[in-house]
Amino acid sequence: GEDVEQSLFLSVREGDSSVINCTYTDSSSTYLYWYKQEPGAGLQLLTYIFSNMDMKQDQRLTVLLNKKDKHLSLRIADTQTGDSAIYFCAEIPYGNNRLAFGKGNQVVVIP
């Protein structure tokens, strides 16, 4: 089955950029997603990228997709304390209709 892998922890200073990486094994996914979970809260869809795109920029967020290497990354520019959260990448393999998550990456922003 599909397997989404993420590194676990990232510490970044306020104002710096942070980059979160994710690898996945199922190349048939149509959309790839980034979700944000603030402490004690539910999941918030942060952004997504369609599989025929290499890059998507949305304000401070940049998503890069390397389909050849099955690698997805999320760059947060000018990281702020409100960006402290767990970030999950997720995919829906074609024909599967089930969202599969990575293990999550906790980002801690140091003032």
Place this chain on the structure above:
Amino acid sequence: NAGVTQTPKFRVLKTGQSMTLLCAQDMNHEYMYWYRQDPGMGLRLIHYSVGEGTTAKGEVPDGYNVSRLKKQNFLLGLESAAPSQTSVYFCASSDRGDYGYTFGSGTRLTVV
């Protein structure tokens, strides 16, 4: 506000007790899902439903049962709770299953 509502938000159970978690959505979505979240494990799919009256097993279905008698509701049951079922449970719904998931705010369950 339209969305996915989970009840209860918190619950403590003793080992062997049973309970039902309720998920309700008012968006007329066909697909509904139950996930559990454990530290370092991400979210894992327990069961899901592709329409009223249907259910299917996900990645970690053992110890849980589900029912989808009405399109707007998806119930998750624990017949005999175990400490290993201590977790945060999230419900989600989607219109087509391939896009646009809406998540509930979660139920924190502790089994002692």
